[in-house]
Amino acid sequence: MSHPVGxxxxxxxxxxxxxxxxxxxxxxxxxxxxxxxxSLSPAGAGEITDTLARIKQDGQVIVGHRESSVPFSYYDxxxxxxxxxxxxxxxxxxxxxxxxxxxxxxxKYVPITSQNRIPLLQNGxxxxxxxxxxxxxxxxxxxxxxxxxxxxxxxxxxHKDSGIKDFPDLRGKVLAVTSGTTSERLAFKMKDETKLDxxxxxxxxHGDSFRAVESGRADAxxxxxxxxxxxxxxxxxxxxxxxxxxxxxxxxxxxxLRKDDPKFxxxxxxVIADIQKSGKALGLFKKWFQNPIPPRGMNMNFDLxxxxxxxxxxxxxxxxx
Amino acid sequence: MxxxxxIFFEDAPFGGVKYYQWLLDGFANTALLFVxxxxxxxxxxxxVGILRTLxxxxxxxxxxxxxxxxxxxxxxxxxxxxxxxxxxxxxxSAGIWVKRxxxxxxxxLFSLVxxxxxxxxxxxxxxxxxxxxxxxxxxxxxxxLGMTMAQTYRHILMPNAYRIIMPPLxxxxxxxxxxxxxxxxxxxxxxxxxxxxxLDFSANSYESFIAITLAYVFLCLITLSIMRWIERRIRVAxxxxxxxRA
Numbered sequence: 001m002s003h004p005v006g007x008x009x010x011x012x013x014x015x016x017x018x019x020x021x022x023x024x025x026x027x028x029x030x031x032x033x034x035x036x037x038x039s040l041s042p043a044g045a046g047e048i049t050d051t052l053a054r055i056k057q058d059g060q061v062i063v064g065h066r067e068s069s070v071p072f073s074y075y076d077x078x079x080x081x082x083x084x085x086x087x088x089x090x091x092x093x094x095x096x097x098x099x100x101x102x103x104x105x106x107x108k109y110v111p112i113t114s115q116n117r118i119p120l121l122q123n124g125x126x127x128x129x130x131x132x133x134x135x136x137x138x139x140x141x142x143x144x145x146x147x148x149x150x151x152x153x154x155x156x157x158x159h160k161d162s163g164i165k166d167f168p169d170l171r172g173k174v175l176a177v178t179s180g181t182t183s184e185r186l187a188f189k190m191k192d193e194t195k196l197d198x199x200x201x202x203x204x205x206h207g208d209s210f211r212a213v214e215s216g217r218a219d220a221x222x223x224x225x226x227x228x229x230x231x232x233x234x235x236x237x238x239x240x241x242x243x244x245x246x247x248x249x250x251x252x253x254x255x256x257l258r259k260d261d262p263k264f265x266x267x268x269x270x271v272i273a274d275i276q277k278s279g280k281a282l283g284l285f286k287k288w289f290q291n292p293i294p295p296r297g298m299n300m301n302f303d304l305x306x307x308x309x310x311x312x313x314x315x316x317x318x319x320x321x
Numbered sequence: 322m323x324x325x326x327x328i329f330f331e332d333a334p335f336g337g338v339k340y341y342q343w344l345l346d347g348f349a350n351t352a353l354l355f356v357x358x359x360x361x362x363x364x365x366x367x368x369v370g371i372l373r374t375l376x377x378x379x380x381x382x383x384x385x386x387x388x389x390x391x392x393x394x395x396x397x398x399x400x401x402x403x404x405x406x407x408x409x410x411x412x413x414s415a416g417i418w419v420k421r422x423x424x425x426x427x428x429x430l431f432s433l434v435x436x437x438x439x440x441x442x443x444x445x446x447x448x449x450x451x452x453x454x455x456x457x458x459x460x461x462x463x464x465x466l467g468m469t470m471a472q473t474y475r476h477i478l479m480p481n482a483y484r485i486i487m488p489p490l491x492x493x494x495x496x497x498x499x500x501x502x503x504x505x506x507x508x509x510x511x512x513x514x515x516x517x518x519x520l521d522f523s524a525n526s527y528e529s530f531i532a533i534t535l536a537y538v539f540l541c542l543i544t545l546s547i548m549r550w551i552e553r554r555i556r557v558a559x560x561x562x563x564x565x566r567a
Contacts, residue, residue, distance in 0.1 A: 174424060179514075180521035188335030201424045201508050202518070215409065217420045217427075 051264040060106040064129030073131040076294035084288040085130040135254040135319045145254035147272040151307040153247025156220040157228040176209040176218035229302040250320045273315035347515030358436035365441030370448025391442030403435045404507040432504035451482030491548040
């Protein structure tokens with residue numbers, strides 16, 4: 001699998017809220033293409049309003065997954081789909097078998113990307129996905145989201161001996177951001193509002209921004225904490241870097257479901273709530289964020305964020321923006 | 322598809338300015354980078370071009386090596402070598418000093434050096450072909466008159482060679498304008514960078530790219546007319562019957 005892409009994948013989600021217009025335009029175009037394709041095929045899936053009934057009828061559930069969204073949903077060395085979100089997928093499928101009394105329920109996996117995931121869900125290509133899709137109000141106009149699986153916060157990555165512990169310490173420092181992301185906008189806003197007098201450099205991708213800190217060109221890199229942990233895990237000397245600062249914004253990743261299917265949403269919500277309340281979710285978090293993970297045994301060394309402690313205590317489907 | 326040109330007069334999300342000011346800033350950086358790297362490229366290109374026509378074999382080889390290195394590595398790769406690799410090869414303290422230069426100034430300097438050396442290699446070839454196009458007698462005549470090699474180049478060969486290479490030099494200058502766009506990859510806030518930023522923040526992709534297209538064409542046309550003007554000014558009588566200014 002291609003590693004660099006891996007860590008960037010969740011970033012595309014982070015980038016989207018500030019590009020809603022573009023994304024929406026693109027999605028509409030895709031959607032229209034899909035509609036056209038569907039209208040040509042007589043076996044078009046059409047409107048599905050009761051996913052549970054459909055799964056029971058077909059004896060098959062179709063699960064969407066990501067290919068390189070590390071460590072949420074991606075391929076391991078044997079081309080199996082693994083990851084923190086993928087574990088939720090498997091648990092949901094297990095629960096479906098019990099709920100529908102279908103021990104032989106067939107499971108079909110469909111790879112999706114951040115560009116096609118909404119149209120393919122809407123046209124019935126797959127039934128639900130657990131990956132790294134941000135639940136926001138804009139998207140709720142088109143799809144539904146389950147209880148939140150993961151919450152990212154935007155924080156900074158710094159050299160251990162830099163003395164930077166939080167955002168006010170950035171006075172007079174150089175901050176690297178990735179252009180086009182929500183964090184870039186936040187950084188410039190912060191500079192305008194707080195008169196922190198820092199320099200901001202916008203670079204083209206997360207790898208470049210991280211290298212700016214690694215090479216000493218910048219003092220800090222500002223982006224989603226899970227992405228920072230991923231970049232750090234791939235560094236030559238991960239131990240030299242730490243992730244600090246009060247999160248400046250949050251985003252909630254949820255399982256994406258078809259809109260207007262309350263029965264299915266209630267079912268998935270309950271499964272996720274059970275996983276989180278039972279403490280199983282904490283185990284999943286430790287497995288994927290605090291231990292060596294495939295394919296190369298890197299370790300994210302990522303502490304459980306406060307926001308996620310609250311989430312595990314009180315599962316909910318709240319969107320942050 | 323309904324273009325919204327009003328977008329340029331809306332407030333940008335930060336910096337307390339309007340979007341069109343982003344583009345103006347970008348244009349200023351692009352133009353400044355072009356003018357400064359052209360100057361550097363012209364000097365480097367002339368020197369290396371002369372090296373390649375000298376009688377001394379070692380100096381000729383040096384010039385050839387320069388040209389082959391700089392024109393056989395993709396420009397994008399050269400940008401990353403200058404920006405990411407060279408600072409790490411310097412002595413540690415010098416490397417740190419370079420990397421702590423104010424970021425906008427730093428990416429400008431790296432872009433200037435990179436484009437200057439790259440375009441210099443290309444201009445060197447034009448200068449060489451210009452000198453080689455002159456009849457051998459000119460060099461010999463200069464030396465026979467008692468001029469040193471330097472004087473022969475200064476007073477006889479170069480003035481003629483520059484006249485000959487004006488047309489390819491003009492198109493190389495236009496190439497340089499377009500090549501400045503690569504500087505956006507190392508964080509220089511030029512026209513291209515601002516267009517992408519406008520796209521990211523306002524989602525008005527058609528408008529921003531049409532605007533920078535026009536800006537690049539504008540810069541090219543200005544350059545073209547200046548180069549044409551110079552070409553006319555320095556033309557010598559035999560090549561332009563009836564329009565001699567001597």
